[in-house]
Amino acid sequence: MTDTPRVTEILEIVSETPSHKTFRFRDAGIATAKPGQFLMVWLPGVDEIPMGVAEAGEVSAITVEKLGDCTTKLHELNVGDKIGIRGPYGNGFSLPKESSNLLMIAGGTGAVPILPTVERALEAGHSVTLIHGSRCEDLLLYAERFERMDIGYHKCTDDGSCGMKGFTTDVAEKLLDTGGYDAIYTCGPEVMMKKVVALGLKHDVPTYASLERYMKCGVGVCDQCSIGAGLRVCKDGPVFDGETLGQVADFGIFKREASGKRINL
Amino acid sequence: MSLASMKTSIGKTELVNPALLASGILDETAGSMLRVIDGGAAGCVTKSIGREARGGHPNPTMVELQCGLLNAMGLPNPGIESYAEEIAEFKSGIAARGIDAKLIGSVYGGDEKDFAMMAGLMANTGVDALELNVSCPHARGYGAQIGSDPDMVRKVVSAVKGAVKLPVFVKLTPNVSNVALIAKAAEEGGADAVVAINTVKAMAIDIESGHPVLGNKVGGYSGPAIKPIGVRAVYDIYKEVNIPIIGVGGITKGQDLLEYAMAGASAVQIGSAVYYRDVPVFGEIVKEAKSWLEERGFSSFKEIVGRTHDI
Ligand SMILES: Cc1cc2nc3c(=O)[nH]c(=O)nc-3n(C[C@H](O)[C@H](O)[C@H](O)COP(=O)(O)OP(=O)(O)OC[C@H]3O[C@@H](n4cnc5c(N)ncnc54)[C@H](O)[C@@H]3O)c2cc1C
Numbered sequence: 185m186t187d188t189p190r191v192t193e194i195l196e197i198v199s200e201t202p203s204h205k206t207f208r209f210r211d212a213g214i215a216t217a218k219p220g221q222f223l224m225v226w227l228p229g230v231d232e233i234p235m236g237v238a239e240a241g242e243v244s245a246i247t248v249e250k251l252g253d254c255t256t257k258l259h260e261l262n263v264g265d266k267i268g269i270r271g272p273y274g275n276g277f278s279l280p281k282e283s284s285n286l287l288m289i290a291g292g293t294g295a296v297p298i299l300p301t302v303e304r305a306l307e308a309g310h311s312v313t314l315i316h317g318s319r320c321e322d323l324l325l326y327a328e329r330f331e332r333m334d335i336g337y338h339k340c341t342d343d344g345s346c347g348m349k350g351f352t353t354d355v356a357e358k359l360l361d362t363g364g365y366d367a368i369y370t371c372g373p374e375v376m377m378k379k380v381v382a383l384g385l386k387h388d389v390p391t392y393a394s395l396e397r398y399m400k401c402g403v404g405v406c407d408q409c410s411i412g413a414g415l416r417v418c419k420d421g422p423v424f425d426g427e428t429l430g431q432v433a434d435f436g437i438f439k440r441e442a443s444g445k446r447i448n449l
Numbered sequence: 450m451s452l453a454s455m456k457t458s459i460g461k462t463e464l465v466n467p468a469l470l471a472s473g474i475l476d477e478t479a480g481s482m483l484r485v486i487d488g489g490a491a492g493c494v495t496k497s498i499g500r501e502a503r504g505g506h507p508n509p510t511m512v513e514l515q516c517g518l519l520n521a522m523g524l525p526n527p528g529i530e531s532y533a534e535e536i537a538e539f540k541s542g543i544a545a546r547g548i549d550a551k552l553i554g555s556v557y558g559g560d561e562k563d564f565a566m567m568a569g570l571m572a573n574t575g576v577d578a579l580e581l582n583v584s585c586p587h588a589r590g591y592g593a594q595i596g597s598d599p600d601m602v603r604k605v606v607s608a609v610k611g612a613v614k615l616p617v618f619v620k621l622t623p624n625v626s627n628v629a630l631i632a633k634a635a636e637e638g639g640a641d642a643v644v645a646i647n648t649v650k651a652m653a654i655d656i657e658s659g660h661p662v663l664g665n666k667v668g669g670y671s672g673p674a675i676k677p678i679g680v681r682a683v684y685d686i687y688k689e690v691n692i693p694i695i696g697v698g699g700i701t702k703g704q705d706l707l708e709y710a711m712a713g714a715s716a717v718q719i720g721s722a723v724y725y726r727d728v729p730v731f732g733e734i735v736k737e738a739k740s741w742l743e744e745r746g747f748s749s750f751k752e753i754v755g756r757t758h759d760i
Pocket residue numbers: 222231232233234235236237246247248249250251252253254255256293296297395396397398399400422508
């Protein structure tokens with residue numbers, strides 16, 4: 185399969201929250217994607233942007249938060265409209281081989297790669313605790329799906345409209361104090377992940393975080409997404425372990441805009 | 450079997466081996482350029498830098514085609530002031546490693562004044578040599594529009610040579626009817642070396658949607674498909690000029706490097722091969738070329754430079 189966009193039809197659109205929509209489509213390349221991998225989504229004539237794999241299989245899905253130009257135009261699409269897909273890209277989350285007790289921490293749209301990771305972990309016989317945070321109840325992406333799963337589910341919102349009022353990291357701190365977790369998987373705002381990584385180090389629990397950077401080629405050539413000692417988020421990541429991130433001066437501090445210029449997070 | 454020396458030089462610029470990183474690939478951040486050096490390159494060419502920050506063209510900016518890569522990045526760069534930080538970080542990384550690795554600063558501009566100013570600013574960052582990008586095929590007003598006019602090329606090069614003391618390399622576009630003529634003009638302007646080739650003008654259309662695939666609609670082709678075009682360019686230029694030539698375009702293995710050398714290249718640059726073989730490709734290509742030379746009894750890489758012209 186070449187790394188050229190493959191145009192496919194949108195089969196189904198689901199409104200998940202006031203700002204998130206899920207788009208289902210068929211693509212042979214994405215069918216076998218691992219949780220935590222991503223794809224480049226092309227809206228012809230507009231832009232091409234990275235999106236995490238939400239569902240992979242005979243029918244696959246992405247969930248898009250309406251944010252700027254391209255995501256707004258994606259939200260205006262209807263069933264039958266066409267988008268281009270290339271990928272899957274990146275390493276994705278790797279689960280332990282032995283049955284383990286896993287702590288997952290999702291913030292905001294970071295729930296996207298966490299969804300298939302939880303599903304895969306349950307299939308493989310791991311036990312899962314999920315801490316899930318967002319600004320308010322309306323925006324708790326996939327909350328109903330997580331509620332139906334056999335997991336420990338802790339919701340928290342910045343405004344207290346649902347679950348605990350406060351941050352995912354406050355809940356994580358308490359749970360980690362009780363001990364018993366074998367690994368942590370996280371995706372969300374980088375400042376949150378920076379705290380999660382620090383908690384993992386403090387409690388000596390291996391931690392895996394999925395990063396976001398501005399992307400262009402998606403295949404490790406253009407250097408747009410690189411951090412630290414030449415780690416390409418698109419190819420060497422987007423998932424990095426806590427020890428690696430400890431060596432990355434950029435982590436939690438700055439990202440780069442399309443020109444390559446550093447901007448503070 | 451005797452050992453073959455892979456050392457080479459571009460005029461006064463000595464290189465530990467002939468493989469350099471080409472401009473625009475893994476050279477936005479100091480971290481990546483250092484990783485390329487650790488991967489076996491003798492030096493890096495920076496991405497083409499201008500005065501102000503430039504975001505580049507909208508995505509898609511790069512896609513894979515059957516035998517190469519198609520890109521229209523649109524000269525994205527953070528501007529020389531910000532980029533100077535990456536250069537400083539690169540240089541301290543090289544100093545910490547205690548190795549010899551060169552950094553060649555690529556600049557672009559709209560006319561000879563622009564180029565002379567950018568050359569001065571780039572020289573101040575402490576690079577070892579300059580590369581003038583007079584050949585980008587997809588940024589309007591820059592690059593190839595200058596690089597296809599021999600008089601403009603001569604003017605730009607002599608303005609730059611008047612402004613800086615560093616060696617000046619001129620990167621040529623293959624999108625002209627006679628690339629050797631442009632190389633000659635660069636030599637007359639005072640260039641210390643020419644670099645051939647930049648990407649080949651190209652386009653891809655998605656027939657399902659009818660849209661051009663690239664955000665900029667048209668772009669430049671690189672990778673294996675353009676190797677014969679690059680080899681021909683180097684071969685023609687070698688006959689026309691007396692300054693060294695740096696070969697670039699579609700090099701993905703040791704044999705490709707040797708083919709360019711026989712056509713007349715004293716060193717090469719490698720870009721798209723990072724896509725096909727990832728970062729260790731630089732060291733691997735040098736090793737492949739070295740084994741080939743040793744198996745055939747050559748004692749140095751330099752022996753084969755221009756060999757085809759003597760046969
Ligand atoms: C690996 C990865 C996975 C992602 N997964 C998801 C997901 O599952 N769901 C989701 O809703 N969002 C996801 N994102 C974020 C998503 O790519 C951006 O929200 C989107 O690109 C915004 O596009 P826009 O044109 O609407 O915004 P713009 O108006 O262009 O800009 C708004 C913001 O989006 C960022 N952005 C714009 N273009 C890009 C680009 N090419 N690459 C990265 N960031 C960009 C800008 O830096 C800016 O901060 C992911 C990003 C990455 C890197």
